[in-house]
Amino acid sequence: MTTLAAFQDAFAGALLGGVPRDAAVARLAAQPGFAVYRNTVLKGGIDALQANFPSVARLVGGEWFRAAAAVFVRSELPAHPTLLDYGAGFPAFLRDFAPAAGLPYLADVARLDRMWNEAHVAADAKPLEPGRLAALDPQRMARTRLRPHPATRWRWFEAVPAYTLWSRSRAGEGEVGEVEWQGEGALLTRPFGEVRHATLDRVGVTFLDACARGAGVEEAAVAALAAGAPADLSALVRRLLEAGAFAALESIDDPEGSR
């Protein structure tokens, strides 16, 4: 009898279709019951991907999705047992997956499914009350930064109406219908309990990017205005605050922040 570790190496290899060199595992893999383990591992991975990427699955149909997911599972098993987190590499896999070449938006829709999951399980925090920022005098505001809420996710999709396709699929609309083919951004927040989402223009995406890397409100506003057409920045900030995109106000002078 080989060691337990050698047995597990050989068994794990045989699960994914490898030919076992270990004689004991070869005898096991030759039995009809071995397929039960092979099928369960594969099904478990595919089920998790289907649960984590529902908008992709709805757009391409269950059969196509499960066939594609099976290829992914064989190439990349979950790294750990929290299957909610499985599929970090799935959007990139779809981007390079030859049968999906005619569906150039699929990877971005998958990214949005992933962002939704991240927002869903992120740490709890009380969203910043919209009035807190307005109450600051202009001098103080210039020395303030906005810390995004742990559940807030945002992204700009270049040349693909990914948010529209994703949100329509998510809402269960079988036919995506007419879509204006242009880039768009998305904002996901979870102010109280459930994840909410909306479109976000390039100015808003740039503003949040700047906030996330620690820029003050003023610096973030300058960056945002440089990113696109003239915009009503105070309306943007109000909208972000009302969506619950931020968790706290911090003073730039105080690294610990002030709540």
Add this chain to the structure above:
Amino acid sequence: MPANGASPTPPSPPSHARLPARVARAARERTGRQGAMSASLSAGLGLKPAHFDAALGCRTSGLWFEVHPENYMVDGGPRLAWLEAIRAVHPLSLHGVALSLAAATDPDARHLDRLATLVDRFEPALVSEHLAWSAWRGAYRPDLLPVPRTVEARDRIVANIGRTQDRLRRRIAVENPSHYLRFDEHEFDEVEFLVDIARRSGCALLLDVNNVFVSASNLGSDAGQYVDAVPADLVAEIHLAGHSPDPQFGAALLIDSHDAPVAPAVWALYERLLGRIGPRPTLIERDENLPAFAELLAERALAHERLSAACLPEAA
């Protein structure tokens, strides 16, 4: 059936009211600090998100719910809030599927930490895991994989259960697996192996009667003999579930599929077990072909009735 177990030792209970007291006593002996809460554990159900609202509103006495902790190992958000709401009205059991106790390595420290966080937060009445492996060399296989029952495996499993119990600061129950493969390398009979592990590690056993039936059917062994051999003092929980024949090999290969009601032969084994050891918290597992909550509750009532009937005279 008066399953109100709020008072763990009611004075001179009539015979039909003994179940709560006996279950309470067993629960106290098992878990120590959760005695009062475990007092009402009778038959429970696996909790599915689709049944969350129904489960939350249900006030059936003695009912409890079991979840896989892996589905709640998150930083925050509505999942934990749901579980918190359920826990406020029902006892909870955390039934792990991924600690990989039978892998030839220590349990993943991060996984164990997250499990400990859940145990501290939700104070479950029961905590259990499987005699299986799944995480190995940086990858997780969503299944319960088998091991040869050798001295090396036994010592490794005992050590891993010890680490787990030390980290959680409580006893866990370990579940017997379903078998689909014939191993030439086994050095122990399964009951002998489980009992040896339990005695050495101090863990309890979760006896899955459906797994016993499926394994005996697949390997041609005697399920009744298996159930008769498990020492009563080690059994902390019982699982019941449905199984189905393999689409290709039929009844020659039964699958522990959790996609159907509990089979009559499994109910019979369950009665045989209860007749010998008395009542234990019993869970009905259903993961596929999920029926309405009311239907699961009706099946759960069948287990509850058998638990009530299994009250043995004190002298037995």
